[in-house]
Amino acid sequence: MxxxxxxxxxxxxxxxxxxxxxxxxxxxxxxxxxxxxxxxxxxxxxxxxxxxxxxxxxxxxxxxxxxxxxxxxxxxxxxxxxxxxxxxxxxxxxxxxxxxxxxxxxxxxxxxxxxxxxxxxxxxxxxxxxxxxxxxxxxxxxxxxxxARMEASRPAVATMEPQLCFSVGTNLVDLDTSSNVVVQALKKFVGIDLVTLSLSAVGPSGIADLKSATVPLVGLAAALNVGSVNALLTTPTPISVGQLLTAMVTVLDGQRNEDGSKDLAAANVAVLLRELLKVDKLTTPTVKVADILAVAPGTASALDASISVADFLNVFAYVAGKNALGVTAPISLPGIGNAVADVKVIEIPRPACARPSDNPKTVATSAQVQASAVVDLAATTLVTDLLTGLNNLLTSLLGGLLSTREERIKPGSMAASLVVKANSAQPTASLKVPGGIRCTDAANQSATLDVTTSLANVTVDLRLQYQVERRTRATILSPWSAWTTITTVNSNLLTLGANLGDSGSVPVELVFPPPPDKTLPSATKSTALSLSLAVTAGQETAIGGIVGSLLNPVMSHLVNPLVPLLNSGLLPAVRTLLGALGVELGRTTVMATGRPVCLPRLVG
Known part of the structure; x- marks a missing residue:
């Protein structure tokens, strides 16, 4: 077994x-x-x-x-x-x-x-x-x-990064930087004679020094009871100009000199602002701080920022006059379509608080005239039907006959619109990097800004809106399925652009006087008479490709060669002639709205 x-x-x-x-x-x-x-x-x-x-x-x-x-x-x-x-x-x-x-x-x-x-x-x-x-x-x-032991060693490098608050403005013709833009704006658009008002409110000692009076954003946030500077800059709730003026008065009344005594210059401006609070037309309008002030990204970037009272009043004057200055009107164009035109004589200026490391750059800007018009061309006009038919024919000839899937513009779905936008005297300013502001001793502070001015800028877009249909078949010999709508497309068929002004940025330097001088510097530049043109065709449709092919030789051989001739011959002669008549175009002013401050930043 x-x-x-x-x-x-x-x-x-x-x-x-x-x-x-x-x-x-x-x-x-x-x-x-x-x-x-x-x-x-x-x-x-x-x-x-x-x-x-x-x-x-x-x-x-x-x-x-x-x-x-x-x-x-x-x-x-x-x-x-x-x-x-x-x-x-x-x-x-x-x-x-x-x-x-x-x-x-x-x-x-x-x-x-x-x-x-x-x-x-x-x-x-x-x-x-x-x-x-x-x-x-x-x-x-x-x-x-x-x-036995777990070790860790970590390094960090920190430096001081500068920040500067500034604003920029351009007059299309004859800007005198010694004149008080705030006085002119309040008188013209709101009906307030600031000179007379300041003399009666402040006394015979003279007009309050608006250029040197500044309001720290952290103090403004506290006076408005919004919690923090970040909350002030990001709140979606509009704030009345009256609330902002009241908060500015509170901050200015509380400002002290280095020895602890009351800042009489700030208190003098506060007296003037109290008088402005009595004007309902000025204090009633509302604004969002983010719409009138551009600040570098990051909450801490605005903690030490100060904005000049003059810049705030400049914005308030434009806001108060907005209803009279801004016009939106429907226009009927028989045989073509309907249009809506929007014209703003003054666009709200936006001062900026920026750092050299900003990416993208924080930009200050303003404009004197901003106009736009949208013309809705009739959807059943001969032009749109012709474009639809031509596009579908080209698409079919370029491969549709031998394919198992075909797309086309749905007949009768195309709507065309013409969008025209124009700006005049529109400058932009940003800190120059490298070569811009540096953290130096208080007696030798300066900043360089890149400034670009457009005397006139016009863009014209021909826009198409249409529905795209698709049909399929199993093989090239099989019958087609029914057309089905798959998407709605908005595209630019053609864009035309023209700009008269600086061809590139121009460096402008602001030099700050040594303390205790609180004067905030300003500098001016003249605008070049340089013309540039741009023409592009959209590639979303077969029509766009054809239009682009036709435009390229026209631009290359006819239009583009004329532009350098104008810039080197005719336009300089025009400037010389205007100068002889005492007329200057596009004189641009850049102003600091506070002294540079240096903030700590990790860089390694």
Missing amino acids: RRRRPDQRGASAVVVAVLMAGVLVVSAAFAVDLGQQRVVRRDMQAVADLVALDLARTLQAKPVSAYSSAEQAQMDQAFAKSVRRNTSALGGALDPTKPGEVDWQFVVRDGAGWKKIDKWTSAAVPDGVRVVAHSDTAAAFGGITGT
Whole structure:
């Protein structure tokens, strides 16, 4: 009789389970310890960032060796205070007296990177500070992974980045920068004689100095009770001009000089604003702050920004006169269609608060005349039917006959419209990079802006709206299915553009007087008489392709060669003739609405 062997089924499962348990325990140990290391790294990065930003605020625009003993002590104290704020790091609180845990150095730009310079002895002017934070923590499974401590070292570089608030404006003809644009706007559009009003409100000492009076945005947000500057800039709720004027009065009344005394110049302007509050036509209209002010991205970018009272009043005057200046009218064009024309004699100017690192750039702009008209051409006119038929014929000839899927414009669905837009005296200004504003000592502050002025800009778009149909078949010999509508298309068939003005940006420099002079600088530029043309055809339809093919040789051989001749011959002669008559076109003024401020920023 054969002897029966013991049943060993399932023994391999036990062995595999034991082996897998070991692998899983080791993997879990590595995962826990690596997680701890990531937490330590995150904590050290937060410490390095915080300390670098705090130290950047204490930088001086002078060589390191020129720092006084008091300034050195101030930076060391700021360093120690900033480090001690961190008490919740996984590896434990850092000790600012131990360089092995956290240390800082002055740095200067070295190409795309940063180079360390000797602390307190270097003759170089520092561009920033570099902080390195180091910590470790015991490994939770050191006995398994073989690692007793988990270490992390993280660096951060911070510098001071400048910010400037400014505005720009252009008169199509004869702008005198010494005249008070606010006075003219209030008198012309709102019926307020600011000169007489300011003399009666302020007294015989003269008109309140609107150019030098500024209102910090953080103070304006507090006076309006909106919580923060970011809330002020992003609120969708319109604010009345009266509310803004009242808030400005509150801020101006509270301004103090460096010695703690009341700022009489600001108080003088506040008296004037109180008189303006009595004018219902000025205070009743509402605005959204985001519509009248362009600010660099990021909440912190506006914390130290100040806008001049003159710029605010300029905007308020335009807003108050908007109903009289803005006209929207329907126009009937027999045999063609219906049109809606919209004309604004004054477009609301938008001052800007910008930094060199803005991407995209923050731009200040304004315009004197903005006109637009939309002409809805009749949908059943001969032109639209002809375009539909021509497009469908071309589509069929270019491949539809041998395909198993065909698309066309639905007959009778096409509607054409002509959109005409025109602007005059429209300037834009943005901080120039590189070569723009720098964080320097208060006695030598300046900023360079890129300014472009368009004396006249006109665009004409021929737009088509239509429905697209599709039909299919199994093979090229099979019968077609019924047409079905698949989408509605809006496209430009043709765009014509013409611009008269600067062909490129022109640098304009603003130089700030040394403190305690609070005068805000302005500078002017003349606008070049340079003509540029642009013609493009849409490619969404077969018609667009044909139109583009016809336009290219016309533009290349007939139109484009004429433009340089005009720019080099006729237009300079026109400018010379106007100059002899005492007429200047497009004189553009750029004005600072506050002194430059420098804000800390992480750069590495």
